[in-house]
Amino acid sequence: xxHVATTPAWAMIxxxxxxxCFILALRGLSSPETSRAGNRYGMAGMAIAVVTTLIMQExxxxxxxxxxxxxxxxxxxxxxxxxxxxxxPQLVAAFHSLVGLAAVLVxxxxxxxxxxxxxxxxxxxxxxxxxxxxxxxxxxxxxxxSGSVIAFAKLNGNxxxxxxxxxxxxxxxxxxxxxxxxxxxxxxLSGAGGPGEGTLVPIIVALAFLVGFLLIIPIGGADMPVxxxxxxxxxxxxxxxMGFTLSNSAMIITGALVGSSGxxxxxxxxxxxxRSFISVIAGGFGQGDAGGGxxxxxxxxxxKKGSADDAAFLLKNAEKVIIVPGYGMAVAQAQHVxxxxxxxxxxxxxxxxxxxxxxxxxxxxxxxxxxxxxxVPYDKVFELEDINSDFGQADVAFVIxxxxxxxxxxxxxxxxxxxxxxxxxxxxxxxxxxxxxxxxGAGYAGVENELFFRDNTMMLLSDAKxxxxxxxxxx
Amino acid sequence: MDFISILSIFVLxxxxxxxxxxxxxxxxxxxxxxxxxxxxxxxxxGALIAAAAAGVPGAxxxxxxxxxxxxxxxxxxxxxxxxxxxxxxKKEKKK
Numbered sequence: 232x233x234h235v236a237t238t239p240a241w242a243m244i245x246x247x248x249x250x251x252c253f254i255l256a257l258r259g260l261s262s263p264e265t266s267r268a269g270n271r272y273g274m275a276g277m278a279i280a281v282v283t284t285l286i287m288q289e290x291x292x293x294x295x296x297x298x299x300x301x302x303x304x305x306x307x308x309x310x311x312x313x314x315x316x317x318x319x320p321q322l323v324a325a326f327h328s329l330v331g332l333a334a335v336l337v338x339x340x341x342x343x344x345x346x347x348x349x350x351x352x353x354x355x356x357x358x359x360x361x362x363x364x365x366x367x368x369x370x371x372x373x374x375x376x377s378g379s380v381i382a383f384a385k386l387n388g389n390x391x392x393x394x395x396x397x398x399x400x401x402x403x404x405x406x407x408x409x410x411x412x413x414x415x416x417x418x419x420l421s422g423a424g425g426p427g428e429g430t431l432v433p434i435i436v437a438l439a440f441l442v443g444f445l446l447i448i449p450i451g452g453a454d455m456p457v458x459x460x461x462x463x464x465x466x467x468x469x470x471x472x473m474g475f476t477l478s479n480s481a482m483i484i485t486g487a488l489v490g491s492s493g494x495x496x497x498x499x500x501x502x503x504x505x506r507s508f509i510s511v512i513a514g515g516f517g518q519g520d521a522g523g524g525x526x527x528x529x530x531x532x533x534x535k536k537g538s539a540d541d542a543a544f545l546l547k548n549a550e551k552v553i554i555v556p557g558y559g560m561a562v563a564q565a566q567h568v569x570x571x572x573x574x575x576x577x578x579x580x581x582x583x584x585x586x587x588x589x590x591x592x593x594x595x596x597x598x599x600x601x602x603x604x605x606x607v608p609y610d611k612v613f614e615l616e617d618i619n620s621d622f623g624q625a626d627v628a629f630v631i632x633x634x635x636x637x638x639x640x641x642x643x644x645x646x647x648x649x650x651x652x653x654x655x656x657x658x659x660x661x662x663x664x665x666x667x668x669x670x671x672g673a674g675y676a677g678v679e680n681e682l683f684f685r686d687n688t689m690m691l692l693s694d695a696k697x698x699x700x701x702x703x704x705x706x
Numbered sequence: 707m708d709f710i711s712i713l714s715i716f717v718l719x720x721x722x723x724x725x726x727x728x729x730x731x732x733x734x735x736x737x738x739x740x741x742x743x744x745x746x747x748x749x750x751x752g753a754l755i756a757a758a759a760a761g762v763p764g765a766x767x768x769x770x771x772x773x774x775x776x777x778x779x780x781x782x783x784x785x786x787x788x789x790x791x792x793x794x795x796k797k798e799k800k801k
Binding site: 238243249250253254256257258260261262263266267269270273274276277280281284285288291292293295296299300301302303304305306307308310311312314316319322323326327329330332333334336337339340341343344346347348360426427459460463466467469470471473474475476477478479480481482483484485486487488489490491492493495496499587589594595596597599600603604606608609610612614 | 707709712715716719720722723724726727728729730731732733734735736737738739740741742743744745746747748749750751752753754755756757758759760761762764765766768769770771772773774775776777778779780781782783784785786787788789790791792793794795796
């Protein structure tokens with residue numbers, strides 16, 4: 232492998248097969264029935280890629296590699312088994328950070344030992360094109376790493392979810408980004424293109440770490456679905472950049488798949504909030520001091536407060552109930568007792584369905600996973616556009632831990648920061664029940680929800696889990 | 707492979723990714739993130755090359771660390787996806 236790594240034809244085909252397996256893995260996710268087969272394709276694809284690489288290198292260093300895989304694999308399996316479903320967003324963020332860091336390490340290893348990767352020209356210099364790809368891979372990987380670490384800390388509660396706004400942050404961010412691009416260009420043009428030569432590569436990596444950090448700290452906790460998807464996308468582009476360096480089709484195909492997947496998810500999340508991607512990334516949404524003095528009037532206005540018994544009575548006598556879960560349900564871990572309540576109601580002949588807003592929770596599809604964990608059949612769970620017109624026929628809309636996604640101000644009040652965001656029309660149901668901790672706090676957007684004060688709304692002020700438990704008892 | 711062939715694969719794969727991901731049902735978006743995370747660890751291929759190459763000890767060690775990190779992701783990512791997907795059930799027909 233000392234010279235240019237001319238990949239043998241069989242290996243190229245094997246990598247291609249591996250790439251196709253990854254496509255099938257994502258394809259399987261188009262429906263829950265095929266999804267598990269899809270996951271197996273993914274595993275097979277990975278196994279093919281790894282085994283092919285090992286054989287191509289004639290099993291050099293196999294002992295150390297096996298030890299490394301065993302250590303990493305054991306850690307991964309233990310985490311995967313123990314993690315609570317409510318903690319999935321932070322787990323995904325943590326995993327993204329690992330991909331990012333791995334990409335940085337591979338890029339630096341390639342810089343130190345380009346011969347092993349077949350990146351040297353006749354004069355012992357790294358190919359110019361490889362230098363671009365390597366530096367880009369390292370930079371994207373570093374942004375992914377530090378950004379994911381911050382996202383993890385915010386999601387996991389190690390760090391406040393509140394946006395941290397540096398003065399002139401846009402200037403700083405663009406300045407650092409610009410510096411990275413200039414340095415990459417300098418590196419490509421510089422004479423110091425030998426293995427491990429020059430100091431530009433470490434500086435680029437350090438600056439990229441800084442960008443990831445700066446990029447995520449101004450973004451508030453509730454915008455995390457977008458951030459997590461965006462970092463997902465970055466981890467893909469990092470893999471693709473390294474795939475270019477190594478001329479490896481499996482890595483390029485995977486990188487493109489993951490990159491587009493994350494980008495599409497970010498787009499879906501932004502569309503569901505009616506916000507542009509740029510405004511989310513610019514950060515600062517939902518600071519405590521913005522929101523227009525909502526806290527004062529909330530206390531003064533009259534609202535109907537109900538007890539668990541009242542709620543049980545309403546639910547029992549309803550024909551159709553639609554449950555709207557939100558992040559509050561995840562925080563209270565109320566999904567299991569909620570399912571008990573739904574089953575109890577179904578036994579009494581009530582039709583119970585669930586309505587999920589795309590940005591409910593802290594990552595795309597978060598609510599669906601929690602409900603699935605609680606054994607809610609997935610054919611009872613509907614997306615916004617599929618169920619929204621049914622609220623008119625529902626007797627009770629049961630909102631648990633959601634707020635902004637039901638706020639009619641998004642449809643009527645042009646001055647509201649959430650104007651234009653698609654919302655669930657819970658007010659069309661005969662009665663709307665809101666489970667909420669207290670009347671004090673508004674939603675993350677700092678917007679008052681006038682639904683709370685309507686005649687056909689009943690507020691159930693309590694911890695979500697406790698309240699649902701009491702309702703189950705009362706049924 | 708020359709740069710143009712690689713670029714062609716990349717561009718076509720982006721299109722494949724675009725259409726495949728739009729066909730993913732929103733209910734499975736969390737597993738989608740978990741599994742894309744696992745497969746992006748295919749970066750382990752680069753880590754394996756670095757770890758196997760003799761000559762530059764620093765590069766070899768970085769490669770081994772990268773192999774470990776990517777392995778956490780591969781095993782953890784696929785296992786957690788499997789765990790999540792196993793939870794998605796249809797309604798059992800009792801009646």
